[in-house]
Amino acid sequence: QSALTQPASVSGSPGQSITLSCTGTSTDVGGYKYVSWYQQHPGNAPKLMIYDVTKRPSGVSNRFSGSKSGSTASLTISGLQAEDEADYYCSSYTSSSTYYVFGTGTKVTVL
């Protein structure tokens, strides 16, 4: 089971909206609603931002939203802020023997 594919980097200016992609297959992203997104600042543990494709845990800003089309999931960050600069990882359940898989990660830079 290969990792889900994410762009290595995405950048944007403060206040802008950016969208991060996460591409899998029909056995993971495309086949189930169990896509989640994690934010990781340098030296810190990952933080859950989105689960079940579109849902936000309590306490996560509504500037973060998730969606999915086919085998590609997306995380949109609206009103980009300096504090959003971090690495972002998608993940998904997979029906393969792997059971669970993370993405390759995207570094978000706020210009």
Added chain:
Amino acid sequence: QITLKESGPTLVKPTQTLTLTCTFSGFSLSTTGVGVGWIRQPPGKALEWLGIIYWDDNDYYSPSLKSRLTITKDTSKNQVVLTMTNMDPVDTATYYCAHRPPQWLCFDHWGQGTLVTVSS
């Protein structure tokens, strides 16, 4: 309030066995649907899922590491133990344990992580 914390050696020699303990609070691993997973991250690289153990003792492992991994739980002590055999320098990474809630298939609380270096 859910908290998790990893503990174990920071340095292991090649071919040795790594044993890490995840000590948690704020939830019970006897609650239906709850799981504790292990994830690692080599320096400067991406997250890699290792495995998970559930309240009912069901467990799942990354196929590429399955032959080397064992995850066990001690519900009375609120601990989960990861054992990885035949360690290699490529296993150098920060190892995290994380809580999987019963209603969602994701990890909503993570430990701070522990860096394990494999070197002779």
